[in-house]
Amino acid sequence: MLRYLIKRSLIAVITLLMISITTFWLFFAGSANPAAQMCGAKACDAAKIERINKSLGLKDPIHEQYGRFMSGIFTGREIGEGADAIKCPAPCLGVSFRTSEPVLDIIERGLPVSASIAVGSAVISVLLGVSLGIASALKRGGWLDKFSIGFALTGASLQIFFLGLLLQMVLVYQLKIWDRPRYVPPSEDFLGWLSGMSLPWVTLGVLSAATYARFARAEMLEILSEDFVRTARAKGLTPRAVNIKHALRASLSSIVTIFGLQLGGLLGGAAITETTFDMPGIGKLAVKAVGDDNLPIVMATVLLAAFFVVLFNVIVDAMYAVIDPRVKLS
Amino acid sequence: MRHRVRALAISALAISLAAAGCSKTTNSDNKGEGADSNKKAIVVDKEGKTPVPAPEVEGARKGGQLLILQDGDFEHLSPQQIYVGDAINYGTGLFHRTLTAYKEPVKQGDAIEVVGDLATNAGVTTDGGKTWKFTLRDGIKFEDGSPITAKDVVFGLGLSYGKFGVQGPQYLQAAADPKREYQGPTVDKGKPVPGVKAEGDKTVVITLEKPEQAVPYWLTYPISTPVQESKFNNEKYETEFQSSGPYKIKEYKRDSHLILDRNPNWDPKTDPIRHQYPDTVKFDFSVNRQNQTQRVMASTGEDAAAIAVSDVAQENLATVAADPELEKRVIQGATPYANYINMNYDRIKDVDVRRALVFMYDKSAAIKNAGGNKVAVPSTTLMAPVVPGYKKYDAYPMGESGDVAKAKQLMTGKKVEKLTYCFVNTTNGQKAAAIVKASFERDNVFQVALKPIDRKDYYTTIGKKGNDCDLVGSGWGQDWPDGESTLGVLFDGTLIKDEGNNNYSYFNEPSINAELKKLREMTDREAAAKAYGELDEKIMKEFVPVIPTTYTRHYSLIGTKVGGAFLSPLYSQVNVTRIFVKA
Amino acid sequence: MADQNPYLQVKDLRVQFKTEDGVVKAVDGVSFAVERGKTLGIVGESGSGKSVTSLSIMGLHNRKRAAMTGEILVDGRNILNLPEEKLREVRGQQVSMIFQDPLSALHPFYTIGHQIVEAHQVHHKVSKKESRKRAIEMLDRVGIPQPAKRADQYPHEFSGGMRQRAMIAMSLVNNPNLIIADEPTTALDVTVQAQILDLLLDLQREFNSAIIMITHDLGVISQIADDVLVMYGGRAVETGTVESVMRRPQHPYTWGLLSSVPSLHGDANEDLVPIKGNPPSLINLPSGCAFNPRCRYAMLGDGRPCDLEIPQLLQVQERGHSVACHLPEQERVQTYQQDIAHSGVAQ
Numbered sequence A: 001m002l003r004y005l006i007k008r009s010l011i012a013v014i015t016l017l018m019i020s021i022t023t024f025w026l027f028f029a030g031s032a033n034p035a036a037q038m039c040g041a042k043a044c045d046a047a048k049i050e051r052i053n054k055s056l057g058l059k060d061p062i063h064e065q066y067g068r069f070m071s072g073i074f075t076g077r078e079i080g081e082g083a084d085a086i087k088c089p090a091p092c093l094g095v096s097f098r099t100s101e102p103v104l105d106i107i108e109r110g111l112p113v114s115a116s117i118a119v120g121s122a123v124i125s126v127l128l129g130v131s132l133g134i135a136s137a138l139k140r141g142g143w144l145d146k147f148s149i150g151f152a153l154t155g156a157s158l159q160i161f162f163l164g165l166l167l168q169m170v171l172v173y174q175l176k177i178w179d180r181p182r183y184v185p186p187s188e189d190f191l192g193w194l195s196g197m198s199l200p201w202v203t204l205g206v207l208s209a210a211t212y213a214r215f216a217r218a219e220m221l222e223i224l225s226e227d228f229v230r231t232a233r234a235k236g237l238t239p240r241a242v243n244i245k246h247a248l249r250a251s252l253s254s255i256v257t258i259f260g261l262q263l264g265g266l267l268g269g270a271a272i273t274e275t276t277f278d279m280p281g282i283g284k285l286a287v288k289a290v291g292d293d294n295l296p297i298v299m300a301t302v303l304l305a306a307f308f309v310v311l312f313n314v315i316v317d318a319m320y321a322v323i324d325p326r327v328k329l330s
Numbered sequence B: 001m002r003h004r005v006r007a008l009a010i011s012a013l014a015i016s017l018a019a020a021g022c023s024k025t026t027n028s029d030n031k032g033e034g035a036d037s038n039k040k041a042i043v044v045d046k047e048g049k050t051p052v053p054a055p056e057v058e059g060a061r062k063g064g065q066l067l068i069l070q071d072g073d074f075e076h077l078s079p080q081q082i083y084v085g086d087a088i089n090y091g092t093g094l095f096h097r098t099l100t101a102y103k104e105p106v107k108q109g110d111a112i113e114v115v116g117d118l119a120t121n122a123g124v125t126t127d128g129g130k131t132w133k134f135t136l137r138d139g140i141k142f143e144d145g146s147p148i149t150a151k152d153v154v155f156g157l158g159l160s161y162g163k164f165g166v167q168g169p170q171y172l173q174a175a176a177d178p179k180r181e182y183q184g185p186t187v188d189k190g191k192p193v194p195g196v197k198a199e200g201d202k203t204v205v206i207t208l209e210k211p212e213q214a215v216p217y218w219l220t221y222p223i224s225t226p227v228q229e230s231k232f233n234n235e236k237y238e239t240e241f242q243s244s245g246p247y248k249i250k251e252y253k254r255d256s257h258l259i260l261d262r263n264p265n266w267d268p269k270t271d272p273i274r275h276q277y278p279d280t281v282k283f284d285f286s287v288n289r290q291n292q293t294q295r296v297m298a299s300t301g302e303d304a305a306a307i308a309v310s311d312v313a314q315e316n317l318a319t320v321a322a323d324p325e326l327e328k329r330v331i332q333g334a335t336p337y338a339n340y341i342n343m344n345y346d347r348i349k350d351v352d353v354r355r356a357l358v359f360m361y362d363k364s365a366a367i368k369n370a371g372g373n374k375v376a377v378p379s380t381t382l383m384a385p386v387v388p389g390y391k392k393y394d395a396y397p398m399g400e401s402g403d404v405a406k407a408k409q410l411m412t413g414k415k416v417e418k419l420t421y422c423f424v425n426t427t428n429g430q431k432a433a434a435i436v437k438a439s440f441e442r443d444n445v446f447q448v449a450l451k452p453i454d455r456k457d458y459y460t461t462i463g464k465k466g467n468d469c470d471l472v473g474s475g476w477g478q479d480w481p482d483g484e485s486t487l488g489v490l491f492d493g494t495l496i497k498d499e500g501n502n503n504y505s506y507f508n509e510p511s512i513n514a515e516l517k518k519l520r521e522m523t524d525r526e527a528a529a530k531a532y533g534e535l536d537e538k539i540m541k542e543f544v545p546v547i548p549t550t551y552t553r554h555y556s557l558i559g560t561k562v563g564g565a566f567l568s569p570l571y572s573q574v575n576v577t578r579i580f581v582k583a
Numbered sequence C: 001m002a003d004q005n006p007y008l009q010v011k012d013l014r015v016q017f018k019t020e021d022g023v024v025k026a027v028d029g030v031s032f033a034v035e036r037g038k039t040l041g042i043v044g045e046s047g048s049g050k051s052v053t054s055l056s057i058m059g060l061h062n063r064k065r066a067a068m069t070g071e072i073l074v075d076g077r078n079i080l081n082l083p084e085e086k087l088r089e090v091r092g093q094q095v096s097m098i099f100q101d102p103l104s105a106l107h108p109f110y111t112i113g114h115q116i117v118e119a120h121q122v123h124h125k126v127s128k129k130e131s132r133k134r135a136i137e138m139l140d141r142v143g144i145p146q147p148a149k150r151a152d153q154y155p156h157e158f159s160g161g162m163r164q165r166a167m168i169a170m171s172l173v174n175n176p177n178l179i180i181a182d183e184p185t186t187a188l189d190v191t192v193q194a195q196i197l198d199l200l201l202d203l204q205r206e207f208n209s210a211i212i213m214i215t216h217d218l219g220v221i222s223q224i225a226d227d228v229l230v231m232y233g234g235r236a237v238e239t240g241t242v243e244s245v246m247r248r249p250q251h252p253y254t255w256g257l258l259s260s261v262p263s264l265h266g267d268a269n270e271d272l273v274p275i276k277g278n279p280p281s282l283i284n285l286p287s288g289c290a291f292n293p294r295c296r297y298a299m300l301g302d303g304r305p306c307d308l309e310i311p312q313l314l315q316v317q318e319r320g321h322s323v324a325c326h327l328p329e330q331e332r333v334q335t336y337q338q339d340i341a342h343s344g345v346a347q
Ligand SMILES: Nc1ncnc2c1ncn2[C@@H]1O[C@H](COP(=O)(O)OP(=O)(O)O)[C@@H](O)[C@H]1O
Pocket: C017, C019, C024, C025, C026, C044, C045, C046, C047, C048, C049, C050, C051, C052, C053, C282
């Protein structure tokens, strides 16, 4: 177990390192020009660009900038020179090119929003999707099954920005029967948090439930044809015990996989969700940062997204070991 | 100033380029939106005659919460870093006072006034503009109650030279310290700020090497907002600053919201511009353009007292325009933004060819692309209608989609090589390019080759003297209300350098250069304004360096309970100095 | 065989599955019976309908998907008409099953003990503790060393033979009257196979249960069964006592089966002689005798019967021995004695 963890952590660190190098490289290889963006089109002479570049530390060779960025994560660093320097303790992700605010603070602000969206919609999508998928697998060919297949197809072809905007337009602004999507910290106003998050949750939850439904259905159908399910029935167990204790339990590991991938990838999808619902989370932050050529934030959000993917991969692996006694972490 | 451009927002202003700069304007047909040539173009209050306190706004009441719906946080609210229009408008309107300020006209077309804000007047010069003296008013205080002294103003101005002002406007700094050696008071501790000096507690003196008539205008930027040295914290500076205006920060959560409440230490008797009617002002930074429009259209609950910062969403433009009840709540009008297609003066030498190009351009296509005539109208002049001295003229009368016959006539017997149109390679840039090509190639009058330029290199490329673009699109908004900040930047051939030019047509006519020099040096800016208007027409009639395409218009909504709102002609935002919440 | 009230009686069982490719006639008019204390061997190549037959007896086919006719009388009650709840009482209690591949037939996520306890608890209102005691007892009985410890292990921690013993323990935990063992030893090596068969016989003696032993291996049959049913293409082609069917087989298919089995006592290196050709598709059976495309003795053409008429399963002279073949009985007996018994090769 310990060896496994060490190995996985090592792989994770290497993965993140590669991603960070790639992101850094892509940023400079691509069409980014933060100074020009900040400078604007006017009165933007070489001298001003020069001053901005200097203030951003962009004049140094790329590998030095990269080294500074990375070492800042582990040891912290000082940003800027002399008296203007800002202390940025580890883990330092730099400061925003645009606002000079420490990126960590910015991320810390966005994370609860993205996490709220992710967790809430994940709960809905898993509960709804998995139960729908299972129910339709058990009653294969029935009306529920037909509904669920239709649902899975519609859900997969609908896009969050389309459905999200439509629901907002109709439910929030036209009929005024649903609360406007917004984020308030649950610690401050729990009910406000629930009602503000409800539309994104339901929209995203229902849409990703389609994926779960399709997947759970296929998985259940496969498991239901397994020998051990037949054995369970041959023992005289009730259908309930057969379906839940034997079949569902066996399909858990694949459902957990999807769950992990989905949750891990949620930050990726957050960009669209948060833009659609105007939620100040990591996704929206990332979109803006890319548009602004705001390298530190781009780096931080990319690394964070990658970190979550890696993290959830490890979690999924660990879950396997819990779910399936045949799996040993090694 | 800069105009805020959002990465995801679909800019309605396709002609101007996706990068920074400028994109807004007025309708030559819309009465009252342009400055009225019969009235004064600009008023500079040298004597300090503007009354304090500012006269009460009719019908205004105290109380309530004003809600401002905005797509994203301000880039900066720290005064010396502010350069984007929204931050100037709301920052200086609510909490950052400046040495001088604009008193904007409530009625569109009336003159903009430059007045003393913290100072008693708009500045006094006795040597033709090399030395400027500003005397502070009595009774001005920071929010903590400590008096605002000349030292605080100087410290603030000092910051604008260094890292904490790097993103702000640089006019004063460049004039006072052409070599830009001074790094601000945090680095060059104890060194004098170039060109800026406190004389006693009450007087700030600006001394420049050459006369500059624009100093009173430059100081309206919050570079002149006072900062207490003892309270300056370089790590919290962006979010924690002392207010000098009617409102102070109660709660600021970056990217989420900003709540302001009354600043008890602001004394209306010291302020010729601002009021303090609402109890609180709340900015909600997480409302995109679509949702701003939806919410203010509905105008229910707290949204009744809301201002939408963005223009009406493109998909709702028609609905709003068609609904008289809604249109009553629209703040609309001319902005400082005008758009052009620059014709390289060194490459397209024949003035009749340039004239023919003017006739060929299809402005109606550009307007349609921008989102219709609520947000863009055809332009004929170089200066936008809100520029003081704007003269309404049309040197080349034609229909909105041009006049191909006239162009052909001008081109008889002439042969022109294929023209290269350079554009920024973004969605908007591509759309603009398509319109250019389609316009000019009508009846095969011209042949256009499209040359996309990477976003990263765009301004470097087109700003390089001797580049191979025949035609290039650009937009412009003045940095201060004076012809100097438009014609003086865009059409002065003596400013052409090897790189970093704004004169994208590389227009260089000695007679015009001389005229511009003369106008720049005029101490009477009110008189200069008129002359700029004449010069505008002369340039277009005789030389035609650019094709004026559109003026950008402002078109945004306010809630049913918002009173005292009017369009800021300078920042293309809702002016909040007179704002109140109706009962 | 079957005289008075055999424990299981199957009469003219037909099972058909509708599939996209057509109707699968998996079992086509099969009848047989088993008494308590006796063992019936069902043999046939894979795909001949053996498992479908056995699952029918447990009522394990999805009734919506499988069309079943005929009668399956377990202790006098017709399984085909029993409602699902009543069926559950039969399953695992009166009739239980041992599957071919215990690795896939046991749930991978539960311990062996847990699975046996569960099987016991379904049919007994006793405490978990008691069921566990019983489970360990059964594990011990089937010859698993350290049964208490092994009960807490998962199927993948058992060897193949031990796993099948555990499966048997689970099947027998409720003292069923009829045990259906569907190829219980196919996945095992020869020595283990013999042990498992011995164990089954022991347990049968102890509990006096009836056993249906399904296999494609006649060697197994001769070792354990009292009666034999040979299936081909979903039909019974020969049936009788082990003695008569193994010693004096009369169906060319049985001959083929016999010669494809290495003699248990013979030379281990002796080549297996499989029957040439493939088992027929149950969707599209050859007309007449389903075996005719592979049969060396088939009488085809000129109005001869093998591809025209389905041969009836008819009693031969020997008592309790029936064969479905158009060849005259005399000829079958002679052919077997002259050509096959000595050479051991049918084709
Ligand atoms: N549920 C089912 N649906 C369709 N066909 C089936 C089903 N179960 C078995 N079959 C078919 O019935 C035939 C007999 O299968 P089976 O009884 O398993 O053969 P075996 O004699 O090898 O045990 C095979 O062709 C098989 O494909």
